[in-house]
Amino acid sequence: xxxxxxxxxxxxxxxxxxxxxxxxxxxxxxxxxxxxxxxxxxxxxxxxxxxxxxxxxxxxxxxxxxxxxxxxxxxxxxxxxxxxxxxxxxxxxxxxxxxxxxxxxxxxxxxxxxxxxxxxxxxxxxxxxxxxxxxxxxxxxxxxxxxxxxxxxxxxxxxxxxxxxxxxxxxxxxxxxxxxxxxxxxxxxxxxxxxxxxxxxxxxxxxxxxxxxxxxxxxxxxxxxxxxxxxxxxxxxxxxxxxxxxxxxxxxxxxxxxxxxxxxxxxxxxxxxxxxxxxxxxxxxxxxxxxxxxxxxxxxxxxxxxxxxxxxxxxxxxxxxxxxxxxxxx
Numbered sequence: 001x002x003x004x005x006x007x008x009x010x011x012x013x014x015x016x017x018x019x020x021x022x023x024x025x026x027x028x029x030x031x032x033x034x035x036x037x038x039x040x041x042x043x044x045x046x047x048x049x050x051x052x053x054x055x056x057x058x059x060x061x062x063x064x065x066x067x068x069x070x071x072x073x074x075x076x077x078x079x080x081x082x083x084x085x086x087x088x089x090x091x092x093x094x095x096x097x098x099x100x101x102x103x104x105x106x107x108x109x110x111x112x113x114x115x116x117x118x119x120x121x122x123x124x125x126x127x128x129x130x131x132x133x134x135x136x137x138x139x140x141x142x143x144x145x146x147x148x149x150x151x152x153x154x155x156x157x158x159x160x161x162x163x164x165x166x167x168x169x170x171x172x173x174x175x176x177x178x179x180x181x182x183x184x185x186x187x188x189x190x191x192x193x194x195x196x197x198x199x200x201x202x203x204x205x206x207x208x209x210x211x212x213x214x215x216x217x218x219x220x221x222x223x224x225x226x227x228x229x230x231x232x233x234x235x236x237x238x239x240x241x242x243x244x245x246x247x248x249x250x251x252x253x254x255x256x257x258x259x260x261x262x263x264x265x266x267x268x269x270x271x272x273x274x275x276x277x278x279x280x281x282x283x284x285x286x287x288x289x290x291x292x293x294x295x296x297x298x299x300x301x302x303x304x305x306x307x308x309x310x311x312x313x314x315x316x317x318x319x320x321x322x323x324x325x326x327x328x329x330x
Contacts, residue, residue: 062128
């Protein structure tokens, strides 16, 4: 049942706040962590890198299991948890760098390199987990839930977000040149290999962190959709970065509110809100280009068009469900 006070109740009641506030902090940390990287991912056509690296983490989990860290994680406390994270991050970093190396040579396309590393890592991890026989459900480590995090996880997320943001700020000029205009970057002496190494390292760190805290689907969405939304609305570097951060923030806050009010799973709710924002951006840009309207005028029209599109799709789904029930009665 929908109410208008769920969000306020969850975050103001002392007992409920202790359960839900870490999820909110973690969501905001993931938004900050992924928003700037998302632009670089979309520009460099690495949209599936998050998916590839997150599934390559299966190999890291297998390595942690072989080292005895997976079984010890339940009782080893924060130190063992951080050691687990370090082993899996190191494995994912190796996978990301291998993807970058294979695709950089030009003999293997990026999507092919991602597929090769993904399946090889998963096979390697499956063998190690089978031999370790820990009895620990590895999927709980890989496919986390943002509503199940505690304050320790939230602090880790904030720390990683701060580290990634500071690194991006320190290297903002060469990274932006390299991402937006590779020709100019080469002309001014930007080291492309070093930029690739930095991006792959940050992507591995962001992917493993977001995946552990929020699950694979949300981690992938946060690394793709904010940048895609921003680049649909502008091509200016500063504006794109700002729009990506705003889209990421709106997606997380809006998704959390929807999940609280409508009792939806939080991760999928955030993905749905981000997808809706992309539909709005796509509609507004299309209307602006075809009707030659300014973006402030095109945005409300895009909102109407995207809303109408969502309603038509929803009505079609309902009609299809009713048709199936008529044709296949229980």
